Amino acid sequence: MIDYDFAGSGGDFLFVNDLLPRGTYYVYIDSYFWDWEGFTSGKYRLRATYPGLFTRNSTTLEPNNIMETSVPMVSNKSYNSSSFSLIDQDVYQFTSSKSGKATVTLDKTTGEFEVYIVDSFLNIVDYNYWVTPGQTIEFDLLLAKGTYYTYVIPEGWNGITSANYRLKATFQDHTPTINPLYNTGKQLPGTLRQIQRSLLMWEQRKLVRQLLKMESTPSLFHHSLKESRLAYMLSINQE
Template structure:
């Protein structure tokens, strides 16, 4: 649950009149920060004020009420933009609207009070403005503009604090390709929607009960996308947790043992001919994709065995056309694809099938196909690999060129201890990195900012260095 804060400050503004409407005194409300309020008579009303820094979505909720309430949204000219209401204790009201940059007022008034003389409520308004995001709940993330950016293939766990608490996530693809989005481990029912950067709905899925699962698997064009997660069909529950993961064309950090993320064609795990790969599906909606390339026409044989559950296995060509498939429905079985194929790149997708009473299952994949000779053979007799006239060292992942004098520091935990100043024009090899920092080796780092230029060698050169090092 998020911490509820008081209004914090009161803004006195000049009164202006439109019919009977007067905004003489308003309490400022920060974006995404809940406030509590109380009305002590049927004639009383509370007014809250906020300003957006750009056009965008506003999401306003009124709940945890002890009586019925009207909720109105007005612009700075006194025109009503939207409204909602409920007539009894425990009711909830929502205003979800696209608005222009400007100042707005939320007015809360009693409605249908019978036998009560005062009532309290909780109000939250999320809009385009500066926010302070909670590192564990990701709140506020109720709108497109406050959405949480997510990394491709990374798992995020969060919760909805009520059945009107929506969460929005954002990602940007670096090319056209496949997206695979999952929602599971949920304590209640949920809707999941995918929108493009223009607000057009691309896809959706839902489930209506605790333990349900949703998947969006779609080919999209390069761009920015938003995933909205909303509670659905909550009966007898007041909050619920969930797990969310989006895999899309973009930078990934592959796990060396699970090969994750590898849900899509663009994040497929490359495999070698004649080598076995042991992995697992951590849920019934966790699909894995593998990639191989043949260097000539010939026979391809792919086997899936040592499985602890049922699995589908599909073979696709480089155009995404299904070439063949096989499956089994229980543990201990084997699926085989044996075909003569044209030279090219192919993908193997493995999906759980007919899982009853299991939540995860391991498997083994083995593929034999016409493959190039040992790629390292071409570097026989070569002792050094050159990158723009400078030797590329083993373990080196890039290079740093200092554009403006910058500080070299030793990293002790989270503490930066300055060592010396690197001068403009100097060159350094890079062996590792941390968020916002580059390592020059020996535990020394520099900030990755406008003062430096970071360059990376081609994959071919990195592979050549590995070949020479592993002789």
């Protein structure tokens, strides 16, 4: 078993987010028979997002839940989209053709979101862990040449089942060379190094949340991230 989740009542949602090497996997869905009092059948909806062939919806921009299906952005162009459930995160990518300033703006939000900007090694560059409805946030960045990813993640919704937002990035322009509506289906090899980098990003995200809950100082946060990166580098050197 790689991962699992469970729900105790109808209407709940289940979610697993795993980093997998290339290969074939199976999802087993089983009922909790002791919770089925008065029922003889039940319905559910299932979706999996992974690297592979896909056609993107030109209106919703789905699928765009993971880095491999992220939406390529054009500098200074606004992207209007929605998260259709509390587990529907959206990922965008932009490539700066040279080092310099970049700005990422999120506005016109109708629900609460988290926003993370990461580099191609999945190190967190900047973040805002709580964007409230109607709030405008702007990240002013100084970036090295390369590709970066913006994660827009629903957070703490209460009384709503979907939420809208608008996202824009301004950077040293490099127009995407791939059609943003299609993917060639190139599979990632899923090496140990890639998995370690991905795990680092998610560990950093958890660290952000923990430190903010503890009302830690920015210096402590950056010190802890430095330790995480150091641990990652040590693990790479030991391969």
